[in-house]
Amino acid sequence: MTIKPNPPNLPTPETSPESDLQQDDFDGGTGEKNLTSEALAAQQALAAISSLQSSQNTTALQQAHSSFKPVSTIQFTVKPRALLITLIAIAITFIGFVLDNWIIGILGTFITLVLSLAMLLPWLQFVVKEWFSPQDRTLFVAFVGLIVAIIGFIKFSGLGYRLFLWGRTIQWDAAGTLAEWFGALGQILIAIIAVYVAWRQYVISKDLTIQQNLLTVQQNIITQQQTIDSYFQGVSDLVLDEEGLLEDWPQERAIAEGRTAAIFSSVDRTGKAKILRFLSRSKLLTPLKRDRRLGRAIFNGNGGYEEDRLEGVRVIDLGVMLAAADLSGTDLRWTDLSEANLVRGNLSGCDLVKANLARTILYDANLSGADLNGARLFYGIVETASPRSRTQPPDYDTGEHTGAVVENADFTNVQRMSESVRYYCCAWGGEQTRGTIPDGCEGIPNLLGR
Incomplete structure (x- = not known):
């Protein structure tokens, strides 16, 4: 690629004396008509680039032309001749003041006024254009x-x-009394305006308080999420070894349970649901089959850990951590809440799809409006299933003592409850629970007896 050298002498435009003489003494305009020194230098640079004949430089020139925008500035040029005339007119005006000659004074004043307005007119036009739409x-x-x-x-x-x-026909003496009435009315109006101003101040203050509360709530949500993320990382580091295998020992399990119990008391219901989903999907709430000597969890041969509902050990045993907890309206899908103590818990409006509630204590719990599609409340068959017992071990084949305790629970308007779950709740829920189950419990015996 060859580049032709720039010509030694670039043609420069010459200014015609005639055009300079014909130009008005007062030239006002914007930067769109009068180029600044920076804009003139940019145009000269673009003219130099245009001498290069390669296609790449041509493309660069076009991009430069498209991106170049002259700076919009207000410029107003006054010829020295007009400025000199204005100064002479001002001097004539002062001479008229000194000599006390009204002819000289009027002449100087008129000339000064005309010239001053002529110089100020472009600026006034710019101000009106910029400040007023x-x-x-x-x-x-x-x-x-x-x-x-x-x-x-x-x-x-x-x-x-x-x-x-x-x-002229009005008796202004009587009008004085009327003026007093109007004065009193004005004071009343002033009082009304003062009340309105105070009310507006109260409204603005209340709006500011609401906005501040919203900011505080958002900050609390961020802080809570950071606390939950720190808990996730801490529990993961505690129960996993360097190879990522589950190597929890009794002390690690105790510390993990302590951290879980502590964080449950410092987060809201949404935070509790996030923690429960994390622990459940991580198999930390599921009873796992253990090596009798080493205590390690045993693989099931399918890429996971073997469950042992009868004698397995959970990494974290919820116990009574969720007693009387508020979990209303949260997402608890596919969570393992088996054997948890949810007495007087609020599960209204919860999404409990595929949740495991076997042997869970739901005594006096509120499940109104919850979605129970595919939820497990017992093992085995519904005819032989029964609630958990303090003295009898569970039989996961027949379902005896594997069911949830649903006495006095509220199932009002629950969604997608299966027939087997409805039968179990009617049979073992007692009279108070039976009155809240959708579609009723007609024909289903009350096996609880109370």
């Missing part, structure tokens, strides 16, 4: 026109004369 200028002219029209109507319609005659 076309709509504002239109409204201003409309209001002025309205005032002039009202004055002209009063003047030329004879209404002003009639008002003058009517005013």
